[in-house]
Amino acid sequence: MVNNMNKIDKLINELCPDGVEFKELWEVAEVGTGSSNGNEAIENGKYPLFVRSKHVKFINTFEFDEESIIIPGEGGIGEIFHYIKGKYALHQRAYRIHFTTDEINVKYAYYYLFEKFKTYILKHAVTATVSSIRKPMIEKFKIPRPPLLIQEEIVKILDNFTELEAELEAELEARKKQYEYYREELLTFGDGIEWMNLDEACLSINAGGDLPKRYLKGQKVSTSAFPFPIYSNGTEENALYGYTDEYSIDNEAVTISARGTIGYHAVRNPKFTPIVRLIILIPKTEIITSKFLNYILDITKIGHSGGSIPQLTVPNVKKIKIPIPYLPEQERIVKILDKFDALVNDISIGLPTELKARRQQYEYYRNKLLSFNEVKSSG
Numbered sequence: 176m177v178n179n180m181n182k183i184d185k186l187i188n189e190l191c192p193d194g195v196e197f198k199e200l201w202e203v204a205e206v207g208t209g210s211s212n213g214n215e216a217i218e219n220g221k222y223p224l225f226v227r228s229k230h231v232k233f234i235n236t237f238e239f240d241e242e243s244i245i246i247p248g249e250g251g252i253g254e255i256f257h258y259i260k261g262k263y264a265l266h267q268r269a270y271r272i273h274f275t276t277d278e279i280n281v282k283y284a285y286y287y288l289f290e291k292f293k294t295y296i297l298k299h300a301v302t303a304t305v306s307s308i309r310k311p312m313i314e315k316f317k318i319p320r321p322p323l324l325i326q327e328e329i330v331k332i333l334d335n336f337t338e339l340e341a342e343l344e345a346e347l348e349a350r351k352k353q354y355e356y357y358r359e360e361l362l363t364f365g366d367g368i369e370w371m372n373l374d375e376a377c378l379s380i381n382a383g384g385d386l387p388k389r390y391l392k393g394q395k396v397s398t399s400a401f402p403f404p405i406y407s408n409g410t411e412e413n414a415l416y417g418y419t420d421e422y423s424i425d426n427e428a429v430t431i432s433a434r435g436t437i438g439y440h441a442v443r444n445p446k447f448t449p450i451v452r453l454i455i456l457i458p459k460t461e462i463i464t465s466k467f468l469n470y471i472l473d474i475t476k477i478g479h480s481g482g483s484i485p486q487l488t489v490p491n492v493k494k495i496k497i498p499i500p501y502l503p504e505q506e507r508i509v510k511i512l513d514k515f516d517a518l519v520n521d522i523s524i525g526l527p528t529e530l531k532a533r534r535q536q537y538e539y540y541r542n543k544l545l546s547f548n549e550v551k552s553s554g
Contacts (some may be wrong), residue, residue, distance in 0.1 A: 186324060195548070197541070199317050200315070204272050205275060220233030225265050228255065243281070278320060288328070329545070333540075389420050392417040463502075
């Protein structure tokens with residue numbers, strides 16, 4: 176990588192030491208929308224149909240046969256980019272950027288938009304969020320035009336990063352499927368295992384309550400003033416609402432989201448406060464461990480009440496039936512699954528940490544490679 180960067184630095188020093196000319200997109204490209212609708216897509220269509228999402232649909236007719244960059248006109252602004260070379264169809268509210276000059280490598284432009292376009296949009300937006308963009312705003316976006324040789328070298332480096340990241344993602348996805356297979360195997364029991372309703376296996380099953388009197392919303396770590404976490408119905412790190420100076424649960428427990436993210440569950444350490452839209456299960460430790468309960472819920476169907484707003488209720492949860500192997504067997508299963516879980520989810524070890532490091536390296540080099548000094552055109 177260092178050698179490749181040195182090569183580009185050398186080319187810049189030789190070919191454009193004072194900087195490069197920037198061009199607004201309207202000067203070097205056609206910008207326009209398609210005429211297709213998402214409902215025209217078919218499962219095994221011949222050609223890609225680009226809509227307003229990362230997901231690409233397919234269709235049997237095409238509108239364009241070219242090399243272009245595709246961006247949405249609504250939703251995912253500055254976050255969704257597609258590169259296409261060939262026949263394709265395009266949604267009415269998605270834009271194509273088709274370069275009309277051979278002085279710009281389209282793949283280079285794709286990487287440049289990916290890196291810089293969102294910042295440009297937010298800078299020129301009236302509000303803090305952007306839900307849609309129009310053609311004039313896209314056309315005013317400026318792109319640097321270094322010599323083609325430099326553009327091509329940049330594309331080689333960034334393509335290599337993209338391929339390496341894709342390989343790691345594919346390997347991690349294969350590991351996750353393997354983990355899911357073994358989890359299913361380990362948590363499938365024969366006729367000799369006792370089954371219980373959750374209200375039999377737990378000391379208590381209750382709903383979360385109101386926010387405590389004193390708390391700090393958004394606090395991410397424990398402090399002496401507010402040492403106890405508040406959990407909501409969010410998922411992963413979003414479940415942490417903030418911290419408080421009191422707690423309502425003094426046991427290790429499993430929480431289940433009752434609204435919105437229905438069924439999301441996690442083990443919680445003692446001394447925390449759950450709030451509304453969360454159900455708290457405190458297991459009978461002589462019968463079941465919190466970790467085993469959490470794993471068994473991974474493969475358990477968690478139903479919810481109907482109505483205009485779907486929700487999970489305490490009575491629903493109490494009726495859920497689960498297998499209860501002996502405690503030593505639970506501990507053996509948990510030990511195996513903990514190792515698998517760490518391999519596919521823990522960002523501090525294995526493939527997850529390698530993928531994280533690769534992404535950070537990619538972002539660093541992408542930013543460095545696509546940053547140019549601007550010189551004004553002599554014309």
